[in-house]
Amino acid sequence: MAQVAISKVAKAFGTVKVLHEVSVDIADGQFVVLVGPSGCGKSTLLRMVAGLETVSGGTIAIGDRVVNHLPPAKRDIAMVFQNYALYPHKTVEQNMAFALKLRKTDPALVAERVKRAADILDLNPYLKRYPRQLSGGQRQRVAMGRAIVRNPQVFLFDEPLSNLDAKLRVQMRTEIKELHQRLKTTTIYVTHDQIEAMTMADKIVVMRDGRIEQIGAPLELFDRPANLFVAGFIGSPS
Ligand code: ADP
Numbered sequence: 001m002a003q004v005a006i007s008k009v010a011k012a013f014g015t016v017k018v019l020h021e022v023s024v025d026i027a028d029g030q031f032v033v034l035v036g037p038s039g040c041g042k043s044t045l046l047r048m049v050a051g052l053e054t055v056s057g058g059t060i061a062i063g064d065r066v067v068n069h070l071p072p073a074k075r076d077i078a079m080v081f082q083n084y085a086l087y088p089h090k091t092v093e094q095n096m097a098f099a100l101k102l103r104k105t106d107p108a109l110v111a112e113r114v115k116r117a118a119d120i121l122d123l124n125p126y127l128k129r130y131p132r133q134l135s136g137g138q139r140q141r142v143a144m145g146r147a148i149v150r151n152p153q154v155f156l157f158d159e160p161l162s163n164l165d166a167k168l169r170v171q172m173r174t175e176i177k178e179l180h181q182r183l184k185t186t187t188i189y190v191t192h193d194q195i196e197a198m199t200m201a202d203k204i205v206v207m208r209d210g211r212i213e214q215i216g217a218p219l220e221l222f223d224r225p226a227n228l229f230v231a232g233f234i235g236s237p238s
Pocket residue numbers: 013018036037038039040041042043044045
């Protein structure tokens with residue numbers, strides 16, 4: 001059974017349709033990348049999985065539950081945003097602990113989860129610092145730490161590397177993949193960068209204008225693109 005099942009999901013803002021009945025099945029532990037040009041609907045689809053946008057048609061299931069009408073907090077997902085969205089007046093440690101404290105988690109468990117995330121992400125030297133005292137890469141790690149401490153069934157990433165310089169982007173790609181190999185958490189990762197998609201994905205979903213052009217493993221898309229759009233998009237340099 002799919003861990004995340006997106007079935008004929010549509011989205012309209014007013015009278016403007018931005019997604020047309022898209023379907024994607026994501027298996028437990030899979031790292032799936034949604035890729036496509038700016039404005040094709042990637043963030044909207046991810047935000048619907050997260051519960052940050054309503055669904056205009058179709059169903060989204062996580063595990064064995066249809067989640068269409070569940071608020072984000074009840075979906076067992078954690079999302080990492082492009083702009084990190086860290087709390088500026090909280091330390092690294094407090095940023096990571098906050099979501100758990102909101103949920104009235106036992107303090108001993110909060111401390112244990114924060115320690116584990118800090119170990120995994122090499123954040124121990126920075127626990128007492130504030131976001132403004134960190135580099136871009138460190139901030140991105142804190143944002144990932146905040147997702148990890150919640151121990152969710154599904155990670156959602158929306159262009160998490162687009163604010164980083166090219167060198168750091170390559171390094172963080174590797175770190176995110178290592179994190180995935182270690183935790184094996186089902187992941188949906190949005191990017192407009194075909195290199196990111198090709199190097200990180202178990203499965204790529206190529207989108208254009210609110211529709212899915214092709215779904216397949218990176219090499220499959222490379223060897224057997226369904227059409228010229230996919231060929232051009234996957235084959236072109238970043
Ligand atoms: P992507 O993430 O692939 O760049 P988006 O999902 O952000 O694309 O946007 C898809 C389309 O939906 C775009 O045309 C965008 O302008 C439109 N859109 C996104 N959010 C809203 C909104 N809240 N209201 C109206 N239109 C929106």
